[in-house]
Amino acid sequence: MDWIDAAYINRVSIRLERFKERQRGRFNFRCPICGDSAKDKNKARGWLFDKDGEAKFHCFNDETCGSNLSYFLFRVDKSLASEYRLDKFKEYGQANKKQSSSSVFDDIDKPEPKKFGDPSFIHELPTIMSLPTDHFARKYIADRLIPIHLWGKIYFTDKWKWLTNQFEETYETIYKDEPRIVIPAYNKAGELICFQGRSLDPNCDEKKYLTVLVK
Numbered sequence: 001m002d003w004i005d006a007a008y009i010n011r012v013s014i015r016l017e018r019f020k021e022r023q024r025g026r027f028n029f030r031c032p033i034c035g036d037s038a039k040d041k042n043k044a045r046g047w048l049f050d051k052d053g054e055a056k057f058h059c060f061n062d063e064t065c066g067s068n069l070s071y072f073l074f075r076v077d078k079s080l081a082s083e084y085r086l087d088k089f090k091e092y093g094q095a096n097k098k099q100s101s102s103s104v105f106d107d108i109d110k111p112e113p114k115k116f117g118d119p120s121f122i123h124e125l126p127t128i129m130s131l132p133t134d135h136f137a138r139k140y141i142a143d144r145l146i147p148i149h150l151w152g153k154i155y156f157t158d159k160w161k162w163l164t165n166q167f168e169e170t171y172e173t174i175y176k177d178e179p180r181i182v183i184p185a186y187n188k189a190g191e192l193i194c195f196q197g198r199s200l201d202p203n204c205d206e207k208k209y210l211t212v213l214v215k
Contacts, residue, residue, distance in 0.1 A: 018161040020044075025050040031045055032076055045057075046059045046060075122172065160178050161178070179200065180199055180200070181198040192214050193213070
């Protein structure tokens with residue numbers, strides 16, 4: 001695991017019961033997601049460990065609790081998870097999206113209409129780099145010291161509700177569109193797997209970060 005993984009494991013450790021580094025890079029604790037054993041408070045079946053340079057999570061009490069550090073943090077502390085993902089993005093950027101040469105010319109005169117869950121909705125949003133220099137979203141990214149070469153890979157929308165509803169109809173409680181910075185996440189094949197919207201509303205609290213899975 002890299003220094004970011006180690007730093008965030010250290011930050012979340014204060015919230016984990018019976019947390020202990022059993023071996024170098026292998027951390028054991030009571031799983032806070034499933035609660036581990038209600039009868040035996042000494043049981044600790046949650047593990048964070050390094051696998052091929054990536055921090056993984058596994059619970060031997062309930063395998064559905066998660067599979068990696070990012071998802072573990074998301075289920076334990078969404079705010080901390082958002083900071084983690086942004087720091088990862090700052091450090092490494094996104095994976096280059098792979099595109100086959102044949103797809104460049106497919107239906108060039110007759111593009112197919114976008115379907116529900118089509119990830120191309122994201123890539124048609126304005127990038128932070130394309131925004132005016134005095135735009136509030138661009139200023140926020142600059143103030144966070146995000147490297148400028150990544151600004152073309154972070155997006156902006158002023159219609160967050162509309163955007164999320166292209167993928168999942170889960171935000172019925174949002175009655176009006178709002179502006180958000182859009183941070184995409186990709187798998188190793190360069191395919192979009194989810195995106196996160198960061199609110200810039202100073203009065204926003206628990207909904208400062210919202211994550212949408214791409215179906």
